[in-house]
Amino acid sequence: MTARGPDDAGQAGRGGQETGRRLRADARRNRARILAAAEEVFAEKGEGASTEEVAARAGVAIGTVFRHFPTKRDLLAAIMKELRARLVDEAAALAAGADPATAFFDFFAFMVERAARVRTVLGLLAAEGMGVRTDEQIRGALENVVGELLQGAQRAGAVRPDVRLDQVMAILTATCQGAMHGAWDDDLRRRTLMIVFDGLRPRP
Amino acid sequence: MTARGPDDAGQAGRGGQETGRRLRADARRNRARILAAAEEVFAEKGEGASTEEVAARAGVAIGTVFRHFPTKRDLLAAIMKELRARLVDEAAALAAGADPATAFFDFFAFMVERAARVRTVLGLLAAEGMGVRTDEQIRGALENVVGELLQGAQRAGAVRPDVRLDQVMAILTATCQGAMHGAWDDDLRRRTLMIVFDGLRPRP
Amino acid sequence: MTARGPDDAGQAGRGGQETGRRLRADARRNRARILAAAEEVFAEKGEGASTEEVAARAGVAIGTVFRHFPTKRDLLAAIMKELRARLVDEAAALAAGADPATAFFDFFAFMVERAARVRTVLGLLAAEGMGVRTDEQIRGALENVVGELLQGAQRAGAVRPDVRLDQVMAILTATCQGAMHGAWDDDLRRRTLMIVFDGLRPRP
Amino acid sequence: MTARGPDDAGQAGRGGQETGRRLRADARRNRARILAAAEEVFAEKGEGASTEEVAARAGVAIGTVFRHFPTKRDLLAAIMKELRARLVDEAAALAAGADPATAFFDFFAFMVERAARVRTVLGLLAAEGMGVRTDEQIRGALENVVGELLQGAQRAGAVRPDVRLDQVMAILTATCQGAMHGAWDDDLRRRTLMIVFDGLRPRP
DNA sequence: AATGAATGAGTATTCATTCAT
DNA sequence: AATGAATGAATACTCATTCAT
Numbered sequence A, B, C, D: 001m002t003a004r005g006p007d008d009a010g011q012a013g014r015g016g017q018e019t020g021r022r023l024r025a026d027a028r029r030n031r032a033r034i035l036a037a038a039e040e041v042f043a044e045k046g047e048g049a050s051t052e053e054v055a056a057r058a059g060v061a062i063g064t065v066f067r068h069f070p071t072k073r074d075l076l077a078a079i080m081k082e083l084r085a086r087l088v089d090e091a092a093a094l095a096a097g098a099d100p101a102t103a104f105f106d107f108f109a110f111m112v113e114r115a116a117r118v119r120t121v122l123g124l125l126a127a128e129g130m131g132v133r134t135d136e137q138i139r140g141a142l143e144n145v146v147g148e149l150l151q152g153a154q155r156a157g158a159v160r161p162d163v164r165l166d167q168v169m170a171i172l173t174a175t176c177q178g179a180m181h182g183a184w185d186d187d188l189r190r191r192t193l194m195i196v197f198d199g200l201r202p203r204p
Numbered sequence E: 001a002a003t004g005a006a007t008g009a010g011t012a013t014t015c016a017t018t019c020a021t
Numbered sequence F: 001a002a003t004g005a006a007t008g009a010a011t012a013c014t015c016a017t018t019c020a021t
Helices: A025-045 A051-058 A062-068 A072-095 A100-117 A121-125 A136-155 A165-182 A186-200 B025-045 B051-058 B062-068 B072-095 B100-117 B121-125 B136-155 B165-182 B186-200 C025-045 C051-058 C062-068 C072-095 C100-117 C121-125 C136-155 C165-182 C186-200 D025-045 D051-058 D062-068 D072-095 D100-117 D121-125 D136-155 D165-182 D186-200
Strands: none
Touching: A025 A051, A025 A062, A025 A072, A051 A062, A051 A072, A072 A100, A072 A136, A100 A136, A100 A165, A100 A186, A136 A165, A165 A186, A165 B165, A165 B186, A186 B165, A186 B186, B025 B051, B025 B062, B025 B072, B051 B062, B051 B072, B072 B100, B072 B136, B100 B136, B100 B165, B100 B186, B136 B165, B165 B186, C025 C051, C025 C062, C025 C072, C051 C062, C051 C072, C072 C100, C072 C136, C100 C136, C100 C165, C100 C186, C136 C165, C165 C186, C165 D165, C165 D186, C186 D165, C186 D186, D025 D051, D025 D062, D025 D072, D051 D062, D051 D072, D072 D100, D072 D136, D100 D136, D100 D165, D100 D186, D136 D165, D165 D186
């Protein structure tokens, strides 16, 4: 049977090999296609979607999926890892050389807008979304970026000095989830963020 | 006879609890136990939990669950209906006779605190949580209560006049989901709400 | 569990009490309604139809059905018993005082036409239809009537003298089943019977 | 990939047996074993028999049955398709090169004798047996063969010229069903067919 | 490495039957 | 006698995972 232990996916670097591993060209290509397909499928149907469907959408056989990701949980974890990494990169780019006073809010808005489209971001931010405990390294990376942006904004006087990182992460997470599940339109999202941002800004 | 529809012998009565279909005493008792068990089970393990476990926890046979809720989806829907109704009731109680300036914020905090414990509240507020589309009536009822509280608070000058109900519902929903998935502790919840509330208050 | 022995319905007079039993008026009425409903339901959906549906259509509770017919098999058996009895009666009526040369063929045609409408006649004639072994008494009664009609027709020279009763029963059964399953229209039925009848008539 | 349609890797080839979907050798072997087992099981216990028993008798796991036939109904349909195809083949063989005057009757008798053993033939001929609507192509194929045999026999003067194909199919069907359900012995079958055949022959 | 067939535990749902009201 | 709720075995079907090709 299938070991049902709760934490058996945690061994970082086991589920889905590191992208750097020397893989045959087609193997690397397949890995990417599977990941992309999985992101789509799980986004559409939720984590309950079948691995077979992922394989089908990726155009590979089911066995290939399991060769790359020995467990469904591993697949899920890999998606998040990738997603989060992508976001961190984009965030870093936003942070570099921008006006600190706006960079923070821009990134915040960017994340929320993103969440509205990428359903899977759910678990991404949540401590325990989708039954997967995203590995702490990446989670930490995101917090780092946001932390930097936050400090910059605070130094620039654009965010209240008494606000701490955990609060920001909490509100960011919450807003992303709301945007995702609630199907907010652009206008509602803008007006909602306005309130949140006002809460973060210093009292005049 | 054996009406096969979901026998929603609902405690529709605002304050009472007996208006529903005339069911035999034991039947009503079982229905309640099943609902309670289901709330627990789904809260713990998510919507993927098995109906059989619900039956076990409720101390009835599997057939009894299906007699009351012909479909798993029906069971899920019933949970939400009940949950939402309960919240609406409690909200109404809060609203009655309290200082409008604080009632709104009290209710908001109350909901979020609640969500932190009851995992199922997720779908409750989301447009489409758990694959169940909660019926519009109850959804509307919640909006009504919140709407009244909001107006009261705005008239009392405790909330910015330009804030609209959809924004409030959006932030409320988001914060509930964040609290639920994020496992915030009491302190983090308090500090997070502080920011949100500040965003809602009039600029000085 | 449910005794799965093949023959446990045979104890004549057990499944469904004899019509003569002193029953409360409403009890007798219920018995009749159930029987009628069952005939309809099983005719429409086959023997796989649920007992609950029979109860529903009869307007009684499920318990009442089982009080009258302790087993589904008993219910099925009762239907056939009744059906067969009815047919025997009608056959006898046909036979009485009619021209023996035509009575036989008339009855044959009558049965087949009947079968085309009453789906349940299936098992009625078959040795083992619907998993129920119709009790021999009634089965015998039918054979008796047909036998008499056959003899009359043979004496009148309308049927070949070398034809025996078992052959007639076999063809009658087969034709009824064909008519039932095949959904023959009136014309096809007539033309088909024409062939069968010609096979039964003396060679000129 | 995992085409979820009924993979009717049929031995469609008239005489051969390999034209179907290219399946791995073991897959084709399993498909055949399942089909054989199903024919047996359903023949013995009727269509109510469990799929699990089919799997057991075929010596495969339950999942394998459903991989080949996604639905019980598909399995039933496949059996009939195969059965009918087999009969059509054998009928064609009988028809080829035989004396038309006897070929027709030989085939008729052959079918009925067959039906007496293979319970599943029921639905095979009936318009709607077992809840499965056999596909029209095969149904048509049978009619074609019988039609040819009929014409040959009529030209040879062995069958009345006014008999039409629909009548013949009707009687053939009926007799098969009678033989199947009625458990006729060899003698009764012979004598019954004698009558039917006489009805089909020209009046002297 | 890839394929895709096989496995088999798991799950929702149905239904004959029993039994408390 | 009637009611209808409860029972629980049975059953079709799904899906993660393994393994022979």
